[in-house]
Amino acid sequence: MVIYGVYIVSKSGGLIFNHDHNIPKVETEKVFSFPIDLTLEYDPKKVSVAFGQKDGINVGHILTSINGVAVNGNTTEEGNDVKELIENEGNYPLTLKFSRPKMTTNEKIFLASMFYPLFAIASQLSPEPKSSGIEVLEADTFKLHCFQTLTGVKFMTVAETTQTGMDVFLRKIYELYSDYVLKNPFYSLEMPIRCELFDANLQGLLEQIEKTGITNI
Known part of the structure; x- marks a missing residue:
C-alpha cells in the first residue's frame, strides 16, 4: 500500500x-519507424505528446531520450536538434523514451x-x-x-x-x-x-x- x-x-x-x-516514475521506450504515429509539440522547455497514444505513451508525456541519449528541452545532450532528428527519415529507426512529467x-x-x-x-x-x-x-x-x-x-x-x-x-x-x-x-x-x-x-x-x-x- x-x-x-x-x-x-x-x-x-x-x-x-x-x-x-x-x-511512481512512468517511462516507456519504443522503437519507431518513419513517420512516427504520434503528434509531438515542440516547446522550448520540452517535447511532449500532443495527440495520439499507444503502448503506454499518452498525451502529455514528455520525450526524455533518443537512442539512449538524454533530451534537454529541444536538444539532445550531444547538441542535436530534436525536431530535425525526428523529421529526418534517414535517422530511422529511432528509439524514443517518453515519461510522465512531474507535476x-x-x-x-x-x-x-x-x-x-x-x-x-x-x-x-x-x-x-x-x-x-x-x-x-x-x-x-x-x-x-x-x-x-x-x-x-x-x-x-x-x-x-x-x-x-x-x-x-x-x-x-x-x-x-x-x-x-x-x-x-x-x-x-x-x-x-x-x-x-x-x-x-x-x-x-x-x-x-x-x-x-x-x-x-
Whole structure:
C-alpha cells in the first residue's frame, strides 16, 4: 500500500503545503519507424505528446531520450536538434523514451484552487444539513482523502485505492500542524508552510506507516 502525496489547502482555497512522497516514475521506450504515429509539440522547455497514444505513451508525456541519449528541452545532450532528428527519415529507426512529467508547483496550485469550489458544491448538494463536504474522491487508480478542520483548513492525501486508515493519518498530520506550525507566533493561516520540524515529523510519520501500517501510528 502506498501514499503518494500530502497537500494542505487554506480556508480561502490556496495551496499552502505539498509533499510528494512515493510517486511512481512512468517511462516507456519504443522503437519507431518513419513517420512516427504520434503528434509531438515542440516547446522550448520540452517535447511532449500532443495527440495520439499507444503502448503506454499518452498525451502529455514528455520525450526524455533518443537512442539512449538524454533530451534537454529541444536538444539532445550531444547538441542535436530534436525536431530535425525526428523529421529526418534517414535517422530511422529511432528509439524514443517518453515519461510522465512531474507535476509543477503551479499545476498543484491550480488543482488546489479547483478542488476548493468542488468541495463547496458538494456541501451544498448534500440533502443533509451541515455536510462535511468531500471526504473521499475515488478514481480507478487512486483515492483522494480530505479532512477539513473547524477553521476551514483542508488536509488532503492521495493514496492507493487499497490504503486504509487515511482518516487517522490525516488527523495525525493535523496534530503535527497544530504542534509545529500554529504555535509559531510569526505564522499566518494563509501563509505557505515552511517549517523544518513539521517536514521532518511528517516524513517520519510516512516512513512509520510504510514499516508498521496505519493501525500502529
